[in-house]
Amino acid sequence: MTCNELLRLLAENEGLPAEALEHLRTCKTCRRLHDMRDQFANDAAMDSAATIDPRLEDRLIAGVLADLKPVRPVASARWYATVFLAIVLLAAGAAIGVLGMRGWETNAAPQRIYFVLALTAGILGCGFTLPRLMIPGERLRIAPRALAALSLAALIGGCLSYPLLQYAHFGRAVATCFAIGMAVAAPLGALSAIVLSRGYVLALGEAALLGGLLGGLTAFVVLFVFCPHLDMGHSLLAHGSVVLVSALIGPAVIAARERLFGPE
Amino acid sequence: MESRDQDQLAELLLSYQQGDSAAAAALIKSVSPRLARFCLRQGDAPQDLDDVLQEIWLRIHRARRTYRPGAPAEPWLFAVARYARLDVRRRRRRIHAREVPAEESQAEAAFVPAYTASRFLVESLATLPAAQREVLVLLKGCGMSLEEVARATSSTVGAVKQKAHRAYGALRRVLAAHSPEALR
Helix, strand or coil, X not given: CCHHHHHHHHHHCCCCCHHHHHHHHHCHHHHHHHHHHHHHHHHHHHHHHCEECXXXXXXXXXXXXXXXXXXXXXXXXXXXXXXXXXHHHHHHHHHHHHHCCHHHHHCCHHHHHHHHHHHHHHHHHHHHHHHHHHCCXXXXXXXXXHHHHHHHHHHHHHHCCCCCCCCCCHHHHHHHHHXXXXXXXXXXXXXXXXXXXXXXXXXXXXXXXXXXHHHHHHHHHHHHHHCCCCCHHHHHHHHHHHHHHHHHHHHHHHHHHHHHHCCC | CCHHHHXXXXXXXXXXXXXXXXXXXXXXXXXHHHHHHHHHHCCCCHHHHHHHHHHHHHHHHHHHHHCCCCCCHHHHHHHHHHHHHHHHHHHHHHHHHHCXXXXXXXXXXXXXXXXXXXXXXXXXXXXXXXXXXXXXXXHHHCCCCHHHHHHHCCCCHHHHHHHHHHHHHHHHHHHHHCCHHHHC
16 A cells, blocks of 8 residues: 555545555554544544633623524525526526527527536536525535536537637627626526525625526526527627626625625 | 534524523533634634634524524534634734734633643644645544535535545655654
8 A cells, every 4th residue: 555545545534444554554654644643633532621711601602692582494405496496497488488599499409409408407506506505514516616617618618519600790799699698697696696695605705606607507598599690709709708707797796895895 | 523412412503593592502612612622723823712702603693594403513513613713814814914913912812722732733734724724623623524524614525535635645744854753
């Protein structure tokens, strides 16, 4: 067994197999590391007798009791996931109902399949991760930034599958689709923020990232179904940029607020 | 933490949610020393514990409705506590960047440790990046499992393992550069 393999086993936080114990017998540095780890855990066990200054304890208790009243626990993460996904379905359905489905009819089968899969995965990922950010101590299945990066990469990859075309009204078409996209993404992002406020969000930046991403992905769904401009430039600049801007605007606002006013 | 202690903590949290003042007091008495140890091992000064613990309990009080029955109690408490602690540190940095302190505060230590870890151990931990040190403190200092640390740090089990692996690697390099006598 190598030292690196032993480090991996220590990181697993389980008991050590015979191979690892044999390595500890022969490697002085790894043995010292293992002893240090045990010492740290032993210190913690002995520290269990430590106390807080009684005056501080009284102040902490008084502070809590001054405002103590019964509260109702928040709903489950699954319930909030349902709420987020319902909002997406309603917003997308309403927008598509108004704008039409020319884009869907114009797209070829491979693009339809690809984008349906990519967008569904992204939206479901956001829908199930956002509630976990609302409730402290909930386990995350995927890191929010990884989800955002994967979603954006998948969409950019799909947009690159279109040909590069030039036409006279390129600028106007990009501006129109971008405006439509933001008109879908912005209210949805705001609604997400309202739902998020029902919980207690600790990682504000990451919640804002995913809330914005959810709005952006929904907007992309609407644009994909509605817009008949099947070219790389338009897809990236008009549709893809909506997702990017929506995702980044929330964290940017939070970072600016913290810079100006400090943390909460 | 033993499952029996987790169950007791969960019961206290639920009673606290329902407005039981005795449960609230018992929870504070039971959990505060653990939170204090966590903060000290993360590098907070003993004289700052007063402010940090007050902020932590203020946040726990505001967040109490988000504790769900049946969920592990300790990761919930530490998840709120670590963000409160980080915000206090960021606030202090902003204040210190703008103000000149009139005199050094000689505030009494709010926490009386029963046992002091070796200086080498403490100094070695201080060399680690904050995220790696936090994972080791929660895993080995607070006795949490990988799953519990992932919940407490709003992270995934894989990310926690990776940080722990890097932390042990960094500590190993420190040890390789020092003699065995430094451990005593």
